[in-house]
Amino acid sequence: MDHEHPLDAHLKRARRDYADCRPNSRAWHERARLVMPGGNTRSVLDFEPFPFRVATAHGRELTDVDGHTYLDLLGNYTAGLLGHSPESVLEAARSALDGGWALGAVHENEVRLAELLVERFESIQQIRFTNSGTEANLMALAVATHHTRRRTIIVFENGYHGGVLTFGSGPSPVNVPHDFVVLPYNDSEAFAAAMGVHGSSVAAVLVEPMQGSGGCIPGDEAFLAALRSGCDQAGALLIFDEVMTSRFAVGGAQQVLGIRPDLTTLGKYLAGGLTFGAFGGSADVMAHFDPAPEGRASRPALGHAGTFNNNVASMAAGVAALTDVLTPEVLAATNQRGDRLRVSLEAVFRSSGLPMCVTGVGSLMNVHGVEGPVRSAGDLAHGDDRLKEAFFFAMLDAGIYVARRGFIALSIEITDNDVERVLDAAASFDPFGA
Ligand SMILES: Cc1ncc(COP(=O)(O)O)c(C=O)c1O
Numbered sequence: 001m002d003h004e005h006p007l008d009a010h011l012k013r014a015r016r017d018y019a020d021c022r023p024n025s026r027a028w029h030e031r032a033r034l035v036m037p038g039g040n041t042r043s044v045l046d047f048e049p050f051p052f053r054v055a056t057a058h059g060r061e062l063t064d065v066d067g068h069t070y071l072d073l074l075g076n077y078t079a080g081l082l083g084h085s086p087e088s089v090l091e092a093a094r095s096a097l098d099g100g101w102a103l104g105a106v107h108e109n110e111v112r113l114a115e116l117l118v119e120r121f122e123s124i125q126q127i128r129f130t131n132s133g134t135e136a137n138l139m140a141l142a143v144a145t146h147h148t149r150r151r152t153i154i155v156f157e158n159g160y161h162g163g164v165l166t167f168g169s170g171p172s173p174v175n176v177p178h179d180f181v182v183l184p185y186n187d188s189e190a191f192a193a194a195m196g197v198h199g200s201s202v203a204a205v206l207v208e209p210m211q212g213s214g215g216c217i218p219g220d221e222a223f224l225a226a227l228r229s230g231c232d233q234a235g236a237l238l239i240f241d242e243v244m245t246s247r248f249a250v251g252g253a254q255q256v257l258g259i260r261p262d263l264t265t266l267g268k269y270l271a272g273g274l275t276f277g278a279f280g281g282s283a284d285v286m287a288h289f290d291p292a293p294e295g296r297a298s299r300p301a302l303g304h305a306g307t308f309n310n311n312v313a314s315m316a317a318g319v320a321a322l323t324d325v326l327t328p329e330v331l332a333a334t335n336q337r338g339d340r341l342r343v344s345l346e347a348v349f350r351s352s353g354l355p356m357c358v359t360g361v362g363s364l365m366n367v368h369g370v371e372g373p374v375r376s377a378g379d380l381a382h383g384d385d386r387l388k389e390a391f392f393f394a395m396l397d398a399g400i401y402v403a404r405r406g407f408i409a410l411s412i413e414i415t416d417n418d419v420e421r422v423l424d425a426a427a428s429f430d431p432f433g434a
Helices: 006-019 024-034 086-099 108-120 133-146 188-201 219-235 251-255 285-291 312-325 330-350 387-396 415-426
Strands: 054-058 062-063 068-073 126-130 154-156 179-183 202-207 238-243 262-269 276-279 357-361 364-368 408-411
Touching: 006 387, 024 312, 054 364, 062 108, 068 415, 086 188, 086 312, 108 276, 108 312, 126 285, 133 154, 133 179, 133 202, 133 276, 133 357, 154 188, 154 357, 179 188, 188 202, 188 219, 219 238, 238 251, 276 285, 330 357, 330 364, 330 415, 364 387, 387 415
Parallel strands: 154 179, 154 202, 202 238, 238 262
Antiparallel strands: 054 062, 062 068, 126 276, 262 276, 357 364, 364 408
């Protein structure tokens, strides 16, 4: 008789134990499946056997409908940088709603938020708001192709710029139909070779300074600098997708790297956790959206629609988040805590003899079922996904929520004691044991 692999046996038990103590979440899942495909409306939140369903969230904790409380180490995939219900943001959003919300008109806070962002990000001279990071990237690509009158977009394997701009494992059937050229990440030679072939038709290079959803793989400084000079030589625009990485400093990863992109896309936490997206950059490129003749190039202005682009709650929350909460000191402390967790967690795996590593920068990191180093998608190809799943269930069992794929995004609410608690739980992690 074939013996079951110890990891498969471990996972079977972990999934069963998880399901047994969450009858209410299971019942909600069955109900959800009747009206939503897979019982779900955001694919990343789904996992086997069914996701726990959250009832309330406060501070740095989530409580599910079965009464389990979790330390939230996922922070809504980076949108929850401020933790749950930060007082000044809540107050600002409430008072904005008190003044009415379906305005269908411009208002004051959208100007204030735009000013705050232009002040923070040196490369952004003009900015526009969207409802999501995906939309921000779609608009950035649209203006780049219009500005350059070219069609080719260079992106990178494993890159994620939204559900319709996904370059994980081969072409995605739901991707928008741009003329994409997909290159390996952190490979300056492949980039130079591709520019040699396509350079004169390249409208833009779209890149995450650290690949986030792709596994928190930091971009090498030399690679990112090569993208900048390659774009300059070819007359193409460099677009930094800083939807995740903008938290590395008040001026984003670009400030840390000292690289000035032509366009930057933003999203996630910048409206204090409410719906948000933005794209901005040099005034001459953004001028394509300006309908006033003296403010733009000779061609007709580009339209930029969106019923909720300047929604009063997000705009007010964003002003409060940037004014009262996200100071340089707070961001630096959160990123330093993240660096400590990443390094210590990897040391725990090493001393436990597990073939696992942790990549990332500052408060963003990813646990992998491979020893590392990890510099691009190819280094993850032989990882054992079962180790990540086992880690996920072990953490849940210890009352700690990380993403099923091993992703961790610290909020500013996470403390040094919390970090110790996570490391203790990781030290007891034994996926090959009973
Ligand atoms: C780097 C990056 N770009 C874009 C997006 C898309 O943002 P949204 O989910 O707000 O559409 C994400 C979301 O995870 C992201 O990580």
